[in-house]
Amino acid sequence: MSESKAINYQTAKFITSAPNIRKLPDDTGIEIAFAGRSNAGKSSALNTLTRQKSLARTSKTPGRTQLINVFELDTGERLIDLPGYGFAKVPMAVKEQWQQALSEYLQKRESLKGIVVLMDIRHPFKETDQELIYWAVSSDIPVLALLTKADKLKQGARKNIVLKARQAAIAFNGDVQVEAFSSLKKFGVDKVEAKLNQWFGYDADE
Numbered sequence: 001m002s003e004s005k006a007i008n009y010q011t012a013k014f015i016t017s018a019p020n021i022r023k024l025p026d027d028t029g030i031e032i033a034f035a036g037r038s039n040a041g042k043s044s045a046l047n048t049l050t051r052q053k054s055l056a057r058t059s060k061t062p063g064r065t066q067l068i069n070v071f072e073l074d075t076g077e078r079l080i081d082l083p084g085y086g087f088a089k090v091p092m093a094v095k096e097q098w099q100q101a102l103s104e105y106l107q108k109r110e111s112l113k114g115i116v117v118l119m120d121i122r123h124p125f126k127e128t129d130q131e132l133i134y135w136a137v138s139s140d141i142p143v144l145a146l147l148t149k150a151d152k153l154k155q156g157a158r159k160n161i162v163l164k165a166r167q168a169a170i171a172f173n174g175d176v177q178v179e180a181f182s183s184l185k186k187f188g189v190d191k192v193e194a195k196l197n198q199w200f201g202y203d204a205d206e
C-alpha cells in the first residue's frame, strides 16, 4: 500500500546555474534532468510541471547559455535543466565542451535517477537526441521521451507519430517511455508527474 507521501512540483525553487558538474550541489539525494535541442520546449515544460510562469527562463538567444540550471523541491529532490543542444550557430568547440560535460554528468552524477528528453513532435529523434538516449541507456538511466508542442498536430497525426516513436524507441534497448506533451494545451503533464514520482521514489496511487 502506498503511503500518503506527496510530491509538490509547485514548490520548485531556483538554486543555481552551474558552468560544469563540479559546481553542482552535493551529489546526494535524487535529481532528474531535462534535456533536449534548443527550442524543444524544456523551459516551458518545467514551468508547466511546476505551475510557475517563469521559473525557468525562456532563452532569448538559444544555444548560448551553456549552464546547468538547478531547481529544488521543498522535499529536497532536484530538477535539472541541461543546456539545449543542436543550435546551428554554436561553435564546434562549444559543442564538444557541452558533449563532454553532458557525458561526464550522465556517467558520474550518482543522484541522477532519470532523464526527460524533450523533442519537437514534428521532428523527433534527431542525431543528438539519439546519442543522448544511447548515453542514458548505457549508463542505466531511464528515459522519458516527450514529444513536445503536440498541440501543433491534429489528434490523428499525433497518435500516428507517437506510435511510430514508440516503435523507434525499442531500438534503444532500454527503459525509454514515449509520451506526447504540450505546455500550451497542458497535456501529457500527468504522465510526466507519474514518471517523476516513480523516479523520485514516491508511490503512485493504487
Ligand SMILES: Nc1nc2c(ncn2[C@@H]2O[C@H](COP(=O)(O)OP(=O)(O)OP(=O)(O)O)[C@@H](O)[C@H]2O)c(=O)[nH]1
Binding pocket: 036, 037, 038, 039, 040, 041, 042, 043, 044, 045, 057, 058, 059, 061, 062, 063, 083, 084, 085, 148, 149, 150, 151, 152, 181, 182, 183, 184, 185
Ligand atoms: N505551440 C507550442 N509552443 C510551445 C510549447 N512549448 C514551448 N513552445 C514554444 O517554443 C519556444 C521555445 O520554448 P522554450 O521552452 O523556451 O524552449 P527551450 O527548450 O527551453 O529552449 P532553449 O532554452 O533555447 O534550449 C517558445 O516560443 C515557446 O513558446 C508547446 O507546448 N506548444
Ligand SMILES: [Mg+2]
Binding pocket: 042, 043, 044, 056, 057, 058, 059
Ligand atoms: Mg530553455
